[in-house]
Amino acid sequence: MNIAGLCALVITAAALLYIFYLPEEVYVGPKKTRAAYLRERKDVVYENLRDLNFEYKAGKVPDVDYQSLKSSLQDEAAMLLAEIARLEAAAMSKKTK
Amino acid sequence: MAFIGNFALYLAFALSVYSFAVGLVALVARGESAARLGETARRAGVAIFGAVALAAVALVVAAFRDDFTIAYIFHHSNRDLPSPYKFAVLWSGQEGSLLFWALLLSGYGFVLRLRYKTDPRLFAYASVVVAGVQVFFLALVNFAANPFGLLEGPLRPDGSGLNPLLQYPEMVIHPPMLYLGYVGFTVPFAFALGALIMKYPGEKWIHITRRWTMVTWGFLTCGIFLGAHWAYSVLGWGGYWGWDPVENASLMPWLVGTAFLHSVMMQEKRGMLKVWNVWLVFATFWLAILGTFLTRSGIISSVHAFAQSSIGSWFAYFLAITFAVFIFFFVKNKDHLRSEHKLEAIVSRESSFLFNNLLFLLLTLDVLWGTWFPKISELVQGNKVTVGAPFYNRVAIPVALLLLILTAVGPLLAWRKTSFESLKRNFAWPTLGAVAVMAFLMITPASWGSPFGLRPWQDISYFYSLMAIGLAVLVTLTVASEFYRGGRVISEKTGQGLFASMVQLTHRNTRRYGGYIVHFGVVVVIIGFAGAAFNQDKEMEMNYGDKMTIGPYTLVCRSYTDEEYPNYYTQWAVLDVYKNGKQIDTLTPERRFYKASQQTSTLPFVRSSLSEDLYLVYEGINQDNGHPILKAHLNPLVMWIWLGVWIILGGTALALVPNAQAAVRVPAPRLVEHAAPVATGD
Numbered sequence: 001m002n003i004a005g006l007c008a009l010v011i012t013a014a015a016l017l018y019i020f021y022l023p024e025e026v027y028v029g030p031k032k033t034r035a036a037y038l039r040e041r042k043d044v045v046y047e048n049l050r051d052l053n054f055e056y057k058a059g060k061v062p063d064v065d066y067q068s069l070k071s072s073l074q075d076e077a078a079m080l081l082a083e084i085a086r087l088e089a090a091a092m093s094k095k096t097k
Numbered sequence: 098m099a100f101i102g103n104f105a106l107y108l109a110f111a112l113s114v115y116s117f118a119v120g121l122v123a124l125v126a127r128g129e130s131a132a133r134l135g136e137t138a139r140r141a142g143v144a145i146f147g148a149v150a151l152a153a154v155a156l157v158v159a160a161f162r163d164d165f166t167i168a169y170i171f172h173h174s175n176r177d178l179p180s181p182y183k184f185a186v187l188w189s190g191q192e193g194s195l196l197f198w199a200l201l202l203s204g205y206g207f208v209l210r211l212r213y214k215t216d217p218r219l220f221a222y223a224s225v226v227v228a229g230v231q232v233f234f235l236a237l238v239n240f241a242a243n244p245f246g247l248l249e250g251p252l253r254p255d256g257s258g259l260n261p262l263l264q265y266p267e268m269v270i271h272p273p274m275l276y277l278g279y280v281g282f283t284v285p286f287a288f289a290l291g292a293l294i295m296k297y298p299g300e301k302w303i304h305i306t307r308r309w310t311m312v313t314w315g316f317l318t319c320g321i322f323l324g325a326h327w328a329y330s331v332l333g334w335g336g337y338w339g340w341d342p343v344e345n346a347s348l349m350p351w352l353v354g355t356a357f358l359h360s361v362m363m364q365e366k367r368g369m370l371k372v373w374n375v376w377l378v379f380a381t382f383w384l385a386i387l388g389t390f391l392t393r394s395g396i397i398s399s400v401h402a403f404a405q406s407s408i409g410s411w412f413a414y415f416l417a418i419t420f421a422v423f424i425f426f427f428v429k430n431k432d433h434l435r436s437e438h439k440l441e442a443i444v445s446r447e448s449s450f451l452f453n454n455l456l457f458l459l460l461t462l463d464v465l466w467g468t469w470f471p472k473i474s475e476l477v478q479g480n481k482v483t484v485g486a487p488f489y490n491r492v493a494i495p496v497a498l499l500l501l502i503l504t505a506v507g508p509l510l511a512w513r514k515t516s517f518e519s520l521k522r523n524f525a526w527p528t529l530g531a532v533a534v535m536a537f538l539m540i541t542p543a544s545w546g547s548p549f550g551l552r553p554w555q556d557i558s559y560f561y562s563l564m565a566i567g568l569a570v571l572v573t574l575t576v577a578s579e580f581y582r583g584g585r586v587i588s589e590k591t592g593q594g595l596f597a598s599m600v601q602l603t604h605r606n607t608r609r610y611g612g613y614i615v616h617f618g619v620v621v622v623i624i625g626f627a628g629a630a631f632n633q634d635k636e637m638e639m640n641y642g643d644k645m646t647i648g649p650y651t652l653v654c655r656s657y658t659d660e661e662y663p664n665y666y667t668q669w670a671v672l673d674v675y676k677n678g679k680q681i682d683t684l685t686p687e688r689r690f691y692k693a694s695q696q697t698s699t700l701p702f703v704r705s706s707l708s709e710d711l712y713l714v715y716e717g718i719n720q721d722n723g724h725p726i727l728k729a730h731l732n733p734l735v736m737w738i739w740l741g742v743w744i745i746l747g748g749t750a751l752a753l754v755p756n757a758q759a760a761v762r763v764p765a766p767r768l769v770e771h772a773a774p775v776a777t778g779d
Contacts, residue, residue, distance in 0.1 A: 008104045011151070015108065019115075019140040026129075026136045029217040037299040041368075044300070048366055048512065058582035061511055062518045069513055 035087040038080050045077045099167050102155035102245040106196075109148035109203070110235040116141040117228035124221060135221050139210050142224050145231060146207035153200045156193060156244055160186040165256050168248040169193055175256040175693035177663040181269050182259050188272040189263055191393060191408070192244035197272075198389075199234040201280040206231060209284060219302055222291025223284070230283050233415050241408050258693025261665075265331050271323040275347060278317025279385045282350060284309045285357075286382035289375050293426050296433040300365055306378065307361045308753065314354050315749040321347050322742040333699035333714045335634060335730035337738065340489045342397040345468040346388030349461050353381045356457035359450050366512060368437030369447065373454070375434060379423050384461075386416055396472060442514035449507035456500050463492040494561050501568040501623060504616050505575045527574035535567040546649075546708065548627060548733070558630035565627040569620040576613045576620075583610075604757040611752025618744030621737050628709075628734025636728040638719050639670070648731040650711055651675040655683070657725045665689045670715055670725045674704065686715040686727065709733040 030036075052073065056066040116138045123135030156169070160183045165171040173190045174183055182189075188197040206227045213220040238244065262268075285306040292302040324344065329337040338344060357377040363369045391397055394409025440447055467484045474482040509523040543550025553560035584599035591598065603610040637645045639654040646652075657670040669687040673680050687700040704711040712730040719726060 004100045004104075007101065011104075011148075012108060015112070015144045015148070018144060019112075019137050022133055022136055026132045027214060027217060028132050029214065032216075032218070032298055034298065040299045040301060044366065052512075054583070054586065055511070057586045060509065060519070060523060060582060062516060062522065065511060065514070065516050065519055069511065072513070 033087075035084055035091070038084045038087070042077060042080045042084065045073055045080060049073050049077070098155045098159040098162070098164055099245045099247060102152045102159070103243070105148045105152035105155060106235065106239050106243070106245070109145050109152065109199070110232070110239050112141045112145045112148060113228055113231040113235050116145065117225060117232050120221065120225040120228055124225060138228070139213060139221070139224055142206055142210045142228055142231075145228075145235075146203040149196070149200045149203040149235075152238075152245075153187060153196055156196060157184060157187055160184070163256070165253050166247055167244075168246045169244045171248050171253060171256045173256070173259055175258040175664075177693070178256075178259055179264075179664070181266070182264055185263065185269045185272075186259065188276065189259055190244075192238065192242040192246070194272065194276070195234065195238050195242050195393075195408075196244050198276055198280055199231070199238055201273075201276050202227070202231055202234060202283060205281055205284050209287070215305065216301065218295065219288070219291060219297055219305075222295050223287040226287035226290050227283060230287075233411075237408060237411055241411055256693065258664075258691055261689065261691040261694060261696045261698035262331060264664075264691070264698070265327060267323055267327045267330070271320060271327055273320075274316050274323055275320030278313055278320050279347070279350070279389065281309065281313030281316060282354065282382045282385045285313070285378045289378040290423060290426065293375055293430055293433070296430055300368065303361055303364050303374065307358070307365070310354060310358060310361075310378075310381075311749060311753055314351070314358060315746060315753075317347065317351050317354065318742070318745055318749070321351060322739070326739060329735070330701065330703065331698070333701045335632070335701075335712050335714070335728075335732065337735070340467065340484075340486050342468045343388075343392050345464045346391045349388060349464055349468075350381045350384040352457050352461045352464070353377055353384055356454045356461075357381060359457075360454050363447055363450050367447065369440075370451075371434035371436060372431065375427070377454075383416065383419060384465075386412065386419070390416060391468070397468070444510065444515045444520070446507065446510045446512045446515075449503055449510050453500065453503045453507065456496050456503070460493060460496045463489065463496075497623070498561070498564050498568060501565070501572060501620075504619065505568065505571040508579060508613065508616075509575055523575075523578070527571050527578060530574045531567045531571035534570045535563055538563060538566060546733075548631065556630070562627040562630040565623050569624050569627075572616055572620045576617050579613055580610070601757075603751070607754045607756055608752045611748045611750075611754070614748030614751060615745050616748075618741045618746075618748055621741030621744055623741075625734050625736070625738030625741060628732065628737070631733045633731040634728060636716065636726065638724045638726050639672075640722075640724050645727070645729060647711075647729045648709070649676050650729075650731070652684070652713070652727075652729060654725075654727075664693070665691045668715065668718065668725070670727060672713065672727070674711065684711070684713050686713040688715045688717065705736050707734075707736055710735045 049070065052061065052066065052069055055061050061069070119134055119141070120138035123131045123138055126134065156167075159167050159170050160174050161180070163170070163174070163176050169190060169192050170186065173193065174186045178186075186193060188194040206224070209220065209227060210224050213224070288302050288306045288309070291297070321344075324347065325337040328339065328344075329335075354377075357374060360370050360374055360377060364371055364374050390409060390412035394412060396409060440451070442448070467488050470484050471481045474480065505527065506524070511519060538548060538551045539553070541549040543552075548562060548566060551559050551563045551566075553563045580599045580602070581595075583602040584595050587593070587598035587601055588595050591601075593601070633647060635645060635647045637643070639645065639657075641654060641656065643654045644651055651674075653673045653675065655671040655673050657668070659666065659668040661667075667687055667689045669685050672684045672686075674682040674684055682704055684702040684704060686702040689698045689700065690696075691698065699714060699716075701712055701714045703713075710730075710732040712732055714728045714730075716726040716728050718724065
């Protein structure tokens with residue numbers, strides 16, 4: 001067998017070893033729940049609120065617009081928080097049972 | 098080298114098939130064994146990169162060793178080819194460039210699979226989609242366009258040489274940039290399709306996709322403009338964009354990708370346009386593959402296109418399969434893509450993004466139609482109708498101007514709705530500034546040089562130029578006002594200087610302010626385009642001492658000669674350049690004849706300044722008297738285009754930098770005791 005053939009053999013063996021030798025447990029990560037999704041949404045709404053505050057302070061948004069936009073974002077955040085709280089409470093009671 | 102190369106390609110193909118098939122099985126199956134199976138598929142995907150890199154290295158080594166037993170090396174290299182171009186042999190021909198494509202795809206796949214801990218399930222889906230695309234490209238280089246095929250017949254002492262048009266420094270970096278752009282769109286597509294298949298709850302996939310798209314978009318932008326600069330510097334016709342089908346092929350995914358980068362914000366911020374965004378990501382990927390099909394199938398004629406070959410049918414099947422797969426899962430899972438909010442007002446940030454997207458799509462359709470029309474007319478009528486710049490410009494220029502208006506207006510509009518009071522507050526001064534500049538340009542004398550003395554009623558191109566410059570000023574002022582207002586808020590709060598505050602502001606929200614810098618870069622590019630309305634050119638046969646005048650310049654022919662180098666013969670002229678009676682430069686336009694490939698190439702000499710380019714081409718010689726024929730172009734504001742691209746790339750890079758943490762208080766939301774459940778999410 002020539003050197004090129006030997007190299008091919010070694011490379012193939014190394015690749016197979018890398019692919020199939022799994023000494024540790026495979027990382028699968030946490031399962032994405034609805035509560036996790038709602039927390040992501042909450043973060044986005046908070047970020048939108050931060051942006052709105054900043055734009056208001058920068059003088060881009062008139063007072064009337066600011067109050068109305070802030071109020072609708074706060075309502076949205078409140079609904080998210082309420083549902084997160086409900087889901088967490090349900091999860092807790094499931095655990096205690 | 099051929100043995101090593103072929104072995105590496107077979108290994109890569111086998112790994113990609115394993116990664117795709119076993120990855121698919123692991124996604125369907127459940128339990129610990131499925132997870133372990135999925136892990137082997139992921140690792141096989143990682144290993145593909147090593148195998149394809151080995152094949153690419155083997156091809157480059159073969160080029161450096163002048164291994165003309167390999168047909169590809171014989172056809173695209175020769176012994177006297179300078180080293181950088183021997184490296185560029187990897188992407189200079191059909192087979193090599195497909196291998197290069199497979200290499201970049203495996204590189205992107207490598208990064209994606211190493212970052213799987215971000216969200217293992219989503220990344221597993223994306224990895225399988227990427228593996229599916231890899232199977233196609235690796236099948237192509239193994240069975241249809243193998244770069245390691247051996248040359249038939251006796252061994253030749255020297256190769257045919259590299260295409261002379263490609264023997265230019267920029268060609269060493271232009272194709273890699275363009276391919277990084279084209280290939281990179283596979284990753285957003287993989288995430289979008291993966292998220293659609295698994296009905297991914299939430300918008301995290303779109304955050305990941307957006308970052309990948311920005312990186313890819315940056316590469317494609319760089320590649321497109323490097324191509325334009327190459328065309329300007331090498332092809333010798335005095336322009337940078339000819340609406341060539343291959344140029345169009347790169348522009349189409351760029352346009353749709355740009356639309357996506359805007360509309361993605363609506364999904365992130367408001368949970369809107371989910372269906373639209375999935376389609377945009379798919380269309381961007383699909384158009385990138387369609388562009389490759391155009392370039393490689395020989396279906397269209399272009400200076401950039403590769404030779405006619407049989408791989409066109411492979412691409413046609415691949416395009417059909419990807420379309421069918423996407424449509425299947427879209428129809429199956431489209432209910433998952435319901436919007437969480439509706440458009441509340443016509444004057445809002447959302448509607449500006451919507452109009453922006455519609456305009457980008459209109460432009461894409463115009464380019465798509467123009468690119469395919471010659472082929473369609475040939476099929477329907479039997480004769481090929483040529484579509485030139487006027488066809489494209491008729492739509493592209495007005496649409497580009499409307500986009501410029503939205504670039505100015507969009508960032509100043511509020512999400513949800515914007516009142517008249519807000520419009521007045523944000524637009525009064527920028528609009529006044531833009532109108533003042535336009536009025537100034539109209540009343541100044543034309544003798545001041547371009548772009549002064551713009552009389553829009555004299556010519557439609559002057560009207561477009563005036564509008565472009567006016568709107569460029571409007572965008573610049575709105576961008577400046579965004580930085581100024583934000584900086585002032587921070588300055589008032591922290592007590593630091595305005596400039597330092599603006600820097601801090603940018604660090605706090607790199608995406609937004611990086612985006613504004615990109616907008617400013619676009620403005621600078623548009624000013625460069627606007628200069629085209631004032632282009633001039635002149636052609637003349639010149640003997641010793643002959644003079645040619647163009648604009649403020651006088652060119653005097655000092656001498657002309659020819660020489661021989663190992664790789665080529667050259668003819669060139671020496672011309673002194675005078676401005677206002679004073680010599681300011683000496684130009685040496687050149688024409689080369691490459692020995693190995695027996696092809697001619699023109700090397701124009703360009704004297705660039707911020708106000709204009711003096712562009713000189715050696716057209717050839719008069720066979721009767723041996724005098725050179727020279728053509729001079731005076732192209733105003735071209736340098737602004739290249740400067741603008743640097744600004745765009747700088748803004749893109751900035752937008753990719755993570756935000757610095759800022760301590761800003763958020764008002765506590767009012768708690769709702771019995772709120773209705775929030776839509777979407779499983």
